[in-house]
Amino acid sequence: MVQLMEEVPRERMFREDYPYRSSMSSVMREHFATTARRLLATECHGDDPFVVEIGCNDGAMLKTVAAAGVRHLGVDPSRDVVELAAAQGVRVRFDFFQESTAKEIRAADGPADVIYAANTMCHIPYVDSVFRGVDALLGPDGVFVFEDPYLGDIVERASFDQIYDEHFYLFSASSVQAAARRFGFELVDVQRLPVHGGEVRYTLARAGRRRPSPAVAELTAEEGRRQLTDSTILERFGMQVKRNCEELTALLHRLRDAGHTVAAYGATAKSATVTNYCGIGPGLVPAIYDSTVAKQGRLSPGAHIPVKPIEEFSAPYPEYALLFAWNHAEEIIARETAFREQGGKWILYVPDVRVV
Ligand code: SAM
Ligand code: TMP
Numbered sequence: 153m154v155q156l157m158e159e160v161p162r163e164r165m166f167r168e169d170y171p172y173r174s175s176m177s178s179v180m181r182e183h184f185a186t187t188a189r190r191l192l193a194t195e196c197h198g199d200d201p202f203v204v205e206i207g208c209n210d211g212a213m214l215k216t217v218a219a220a221g222v223r224h225l226g227v228d229p230s231r232d233v234v235e236l237a238a239a240q241g242v243r244v245r246f247d248f249f250q251e252s253t254a255k256e257i258r259a260a261d262g263p264a265d266v267i268y269a270a271n272t273m274c275h276i277p278y279v280d281s282v283f284r285g286v287d288a289l290l291g292p293d294g295v296f297v298f299e300d301p302y303l304g305d306i307v308e309r310a311s312f313d314q315i316y317d318e319h320f321y322l323f324s325a326s327s328v329q330a331a332a333r334r335f336g337f338e339l340v341d342v343q344r345l346p347v348h349g350g351e352v353r354y355t356l357a358r359a360g361r362r363r364p365s366p367a368v369a370e371l372t373a374e375e376g377r378r379q380l381t382d383s384t385i386l387e388r389f390g391m392q393v394k395r396n397c398e399e400l401t402a403l404l405h406r407l408r409d410a411g412h413t414v415a416a417y418g419a420t421a422k423s424a425t426v427t428n429y430c431g432i433g434p435g436l437v438p439a440i441y442d443s444t445v446a447k448q449g450r451l452s453p454g455a456h457i458p459v460k461p462i463e464e465f466s467a468p469y470p471e472y473a474l475l476f477a478w479n480h481a482e483e484i485i486a487r488e489t490a491f492r493e494q495g496g497k498w499i500l501y502v503p504d505v506r507v508v
Pocket of ligand 1: 212
C-alpha cells in the first residue's frame with residue numbers, strides 16, 4: 153500500500169465549506185450517469201433494490217438512480233454538497249460513512265444491493281471501519297464498487313499532484329485485493345477508467361459468492377511484473393517528479409523574464425501540491441481562473457495565488473495558461489477555442505512539461 157503517513161482531522165477537510173462539485177465537469181456528469189445506468193441494469197434485480205453511495209457529493213451519480221425510482225441513500229459529511237444533492241431529489245444522510253453509520257442504515261433500511269464510492273475511498277484513512285460497515289450493510293450477494301486514482305497510472309505518468317492530504321491512499325489492485333481479504337471480501341473485477349488521469353474501478357463481493365473475472369489476475373500480475381511498489385521504481389518516480397518540476401519552474405521563469413503573460417486554469421486540489429512543491433507563487437503565476445464560485449476570491453493554499461472567476465480568463469486572455477485541471481484537458485481545451493484562436497498556448501506538465 154502506498155499511503156500518506158500524516159492524517160489531517162476529517163472535520164477540517166469535510167464538513168463545512170468543502171468546495172468540490174462532481175457535476176462541474178460535463179465528462180464527469182456523463183461518466184456518473186453511465187455508471188448509474190450500468191449498476192441499475194446489472195445489480196438491481198430484486199423487487200425493491202437498495203443502492204448506497206459513500207461520498208455522493210452533489211448527487212451526480214444518485215440523481216439517475218433517484219429518477220429511476222430505485223431506493224437509495226447518499227452518505228456524505230459535507231453540508232454544502234448534500235444540500236445540492238437533496239435539491240435534486242436524492243435521499244441523503246449528512247454523515248461520515250463508518251461502521252456505526254452503516255449499522256444504523258442497515259437497521260433502518262435493510263441490506264444494500266450495491267454500495268458505491270467514487271474518489272472517496274482513497275480519502276478515508278479509517279478503511280477498516282469502512283470495510284466493517286460494508287460488511288454490516290451489504291446483502292449476501294451485493295457488491296461494493298469503488299473507483300479511485302490508480303497507483304499504476306500515477307507512477308507511469310509521474311502525476312505526483314495526485315498526492316495531497318485528501319488522497320490518503322494511492323490504491324493498486326494488489327493492495328485492494330489484500331485489504332478485501334482481511335474483511336471477508338474478494339476482489340472480483342477491475343476496470344481501468346480514463347477519468348481523472350487514470351483510475352481503476354474495483355468490484356468486491358463477499359468471499360466465494362462470485363467468480364473473479366480474468367481481469368483481476370491480469371492486473372495484479374501486471375503490477376507484480378512492473379514492481380510497482382519496489383523502492384527502485386518509486387525512487388525513479390521521485391527523480392522524474394523532481395525533473396518535471398524543475399523544467400516547469402524554469403519555463404515559467406523564462407516566460408516571465410521575457411515579459412509574457414501567464415495564468416493558471418483550474419484551482420484544483422492537485423495544484424496545491426504542484427505550487428508548494430515546485431515553489432510557484434503569484435510572482436510566476438499571478439492568477440488561477442476557476443468556475444467554482446466557492447473558490448473564487450480566495451487564495452490557493454500555501455502559495456497564495458488569487459483565484460478568480462473563469463469569466464475573467466478572457467479579459468484579456470493571458471498568452472500562456474498553465475492547465476492545473478489537466479485531468480479535464482480534453483473538455484477544457486475543446487471549450488476554450490477562442491483562447492487558442494487568438495494565439496494562446498496551454499502549458500501541461502503531466503506526463504511531461506510541454507507547451508501546446
Ligand atoms: N463521488 C464524488 C465524485 O467522484 O465526484 C465526490 C468525490 S469528492 C473528491 C469526495 C467526497 O467524499 C466529498 O463529497 C466528501 O465530503 C466525501 N467524504 C469524505 N469522507 C467521507 C466519509 N467518511 N463518508 C462519506 N463521504 C465522505
Ligand atoms: P479536479 O481536478 O479536482 O476535478 O478539479 C477541477 C477544478 O477545475 C475545479 O476547481 C473546477 C475547475 N474547472 C474549471 O474551472 N473549468 C472546467 O471546465 C472544469 C472541467 C473544471
